[in-house]
Amino acid sequence: MGEVFLQSLITGVTVGSAYALVGLGFAIIFNASDVVNFAQGEFVMIGAMSAVSLLAVGLPFVVAIGFALLITVAIGMMLEKFAIEPAKSATVVSTIIITIGASIFLRGAALLIWGKNFHSLPAFSGEIPIHLGSATLTPQSLWVMGVTALMVLLVRSFFKRTVTGKAILACSANPMAASLMGIPVRRMMLFSYGLSAFLGGVAGVLIAPIAFTSYDAGMMLGLKGFAAAILGGLGNPMGAVAGGVVLGVLESLGAGLISSGYKDAIAFIILLLVLFFKPQGLFGRAGSDRV
Amino acid sequence: MGDAVQPLLALSSLSCHYGKTPALRGVDIEVNEGELVTIVGANGAGKTTLLRAISGVLPIHGGSITFEGESITKMAAHHRCEVGICHVPEGRLMFADLTVADNIYLGGYAHRRDKSWIKKGTEWVYELFPILQDKAQDRAGTLSGGQQQMVAIGRALMGRPRLLLLDEPSMGLAPLLVADIFRVIRQLNQEEGLTCLMVEQNAKAALKIAQRGYVLETGGVTLSASASDLLANEEIRKAYLGH
Ligand SMILES: Nc1ncnc2c1ncn2[C@@H]1O[C@H](COP(=O)(O)OP(=O)(O)O)[C@@H](O)[C@H]1O
């Protein structure tokens, strides 16, 4: 029992870290524009699949990952530039529907490029597990948790310390006032999509050595990341991170202690419970402390 | 002012509409360097629309805007701030979740790389409104209306204005605070030589510190005169000064 618990905790925090990064991406775009970007999961898939392909054509590992992230960021910014910006007078709901359309489009494009096969990346630094009693911790898990923690800290200080970060918060608080202060609101939006795509791509390459990736892998990860963002209080970036980790742990505890068949159901039951009973999320909506 | 002096801001047959409803119909207004000009008009006359058109956050449908002799009619809003048109918006529009210090800092966004200006501007703002220094780390949304108005003015000053646009700076403030705010605006204009275009429903107070004024009615200028003439005008007294 104790071992199952510890193992589930390790697995849960690992998977939850990926949810956290996806959730953080949701929160950033929601903050910037009140839009839930349902193509967020596709960023994860594109990051992972591009890395797989670039590695297969013979690029060194680090270079392949670097380019994969660049591609993901470019696609995120193109989504903003060619799908979101032209519809700037559309309502929030229409814009959300546009993101759903974009996610279907990206999935279709991925199917054409990469086919239906499953792919994975090699672990970043070997497969030799670390034993903690009878539970094991793989080096990749450490990579996932460590890089996620680093990303979260960087994003946090980006919004707290840099003028661009503050300007993005200003755009979300009041776009007209931001514009009056000389802040280029559209460019900030473009930047937000790029940043969200980057975080999605990072989640993708981190998790690809652990979970297989395929053209439609983004759908489930996107929904889990969305659940994380809701759990944490939509528009609360650090809440989304906490929500992701909590979700990952509950999911894997449920799978370990009850049955792995319920794994995905658990996430959605939690999502529904939160929406019913605590729609502002466990950690409160954006407001008192946004970042 | 003689013809030789080029106005700092010139609006020529400016028109603007929301959907099909016209809000401005061919407005001509000039503001000269160093002046404080006020626009008086009832609620819904188009005063806010006018200022938004000047700062570029609202598209215009006809006419032209000239600033320092150059047309800025097609210039994007965020560039107008760079050339020195700074706007204190109606309703203050705080970045409510950000601190007072960050609100003021972001006012200088256009000059963010000019560290010496940011430092000097911030000191200037805190000198004008010492209370804001004490509140620097508070979220702007927690401040009183009067203090938020100070932040809004301070934020605009950080943009290094050549022309300061003020949209109803006295709106919703207690009389004592109104006097405070008007004193600062007068000081900015008379002691620091800052050119101001101010829109006010509190016409009396505005005309007392302004040199000239325009009367705006349903999107058009109906009268333009010196502030003292407007204050003495019988019809204006009846319509806007409450006696
Ligand atoms: N966003 C808007 N959409 C439609 N009509 C508007 C909008 N803003 C203002 N108006 C209309 O334009 C006219 C001028 O408004 P405004 O410029 O706000 O006047 P003022 O600032 O003088 O009170 C009013 O009739 C108002 O109802």
Ligand SMILES: [Mg+2]
């Ligand atoms: Mg108004």
